[in-house]
Amino acid sequence: MAKLAMLGGEPVAKGGLGKKWPVFDEAEEKALAEVVRSGKWWRGGYKEARESRIGQFEDAFAAYQHAKHCVAVTNGTQALECALLAAGVEAGDEVIVPALTFVATATSVALVNGVPVMVDVDPATYNISPSAIEAAISPKTRAIMPVHNGGYPADMDAILAIAKKRGLVVVEDCAHAHGSEYKGRRVGAIGDLGGFSFQAGKTLTCGEGGAVVTSDPQLAEKAFSYHHIGRISGRPFYEFHRVATNMRMTEFQAAVLLTQLARLDEQIATRERNTTYLVNGMRQIPGLEPLPRDRSVVTRWSFYYWNYKFISDKFAGIKRDTYIRAMGAEGVGTGVGAHGQPIYKNPLFQRMDFGRTGCPIKCPLYGKETDYRKTCCPEAERIYATEACSFGHAMFLGSQSDMDKILDAMRKVRENVDELRKWEEQQKK
Secondary structure, three states, X not given: OOOOHHHOOOOOOOOOOOOOOOOOOHHHHHHXXXXXHHOOOOHHHOOOHHXXXXXXXXXXXXXXXXXXXXXXXXXXXXXXXXXXXXXXXXXXXXXXXXXXXXXXXXXXXXXXOOEEEEEOEOOOOOXXXXXXXXXXXXXXXXXXXXXXXXHOXXXXXXXXXXXXXXXXXXXXXXXXXXXXXXXXXXXXXXXXXXEEEOEOOOOOOOXXXXXXXXXXHHHHHHHHHHHEOOOOOOOOOOOOOOOOOEOEOOHHHHHHHHHHHHHHHHHHXXXXXXXXXXXXXXXOOOOEEEOOOOOXXXXXXXXXXXXXXXXXXXXXXXXXXXXXXXXXXXXOOOXXXXXXXXXXXXXXXXXXXXXXXXXXXXXXXXXXXXXXXXXXXXXXHHHHHHHEEEEEHHHHHOOHHHHHXXXXXXXXXXXXXXXXXXXXXXXXX
16 A cells, blocks of 8 residues: 555645744734724825835834835835836846746846846855856846845855946845845845835735835935836925836735734744754755755845755655655645746747837847847756755744654655655656
């Protein structure tokens, strides 16, 4: 009789793991009710914008991320757009992004008329490779956009050194990394600007929403203007200074975020405690390897999903996708880490579908030939196809017994590789 659940055995975890996300209670209900009753549903309803819930959240989140300024916006993609506009990215400019990320990292560049240049990642951390950044810089390069993949901080020392040497702007994509720290500094304001997402699945959420943070007052003023239809602080309301759109957050979103932010430190501590326990157990299971973490560098790891590595050669030659299927059957949902396939593999880039004029790729101000169908990032492709695994952050909000169930499932799958090998052979027939 098969021992593995995918072959008819009993699953290890039958009742789910961690906590249902999002976590909420009467605090959110009260905060939302207060906004409804106030009749002031946007920050413009207040004589002083800082008195609004949006203003309160901006101040709180800037301080939380060790930044001096925050501009709350509609969503994470527009946070990146707003940051790129504030950074001065225009038609004809290139922005270097990692190949392993969510597609919005690249499309946000195109949406402000820039050209995303996709480069390979560091196989140790799944973050953008500094050497790949160096190799991709051209006279058209305006900015670098590192992504803290899975909340694991990118190598900011190396990235900032490159940027300083080449005169480039650094815009951090922090959609996965609320509260993560690189050498004691929280991500977002380590570079020139940082963009955050508060989408429903993120570790700080209001369903949708985003924020731009910076410690540069001039960049903060530009970000504010670009998110507020081109207005400038202190000038008449119906006076506009930039071609810009409306990216303003609502009071409802900010009210929820303030309550969620009050929970974040405790949730991060719970995840840190559980991942430490899990890592210690995984060290005894050949073929499963956590990302290497130097705690003097990655001083705080607040993750959207937790990446780890499946090494087939050390797992009796079993394929990564077979392992994921087996873990899922045991009740331990396992994703393909690093946010899936390299972004240039998406139909948008494979079809070079940039509309009737082809801009910004074919913009005369750019004047270069770009064909994403020819892009190849070997490490990103290998990691996606054979190695990366991940667990969602909510799985780590439960008890230590949940970590024991994950470890039990890992051990069970590892101890029954002969069954998996037979199953793989059958699939070939």
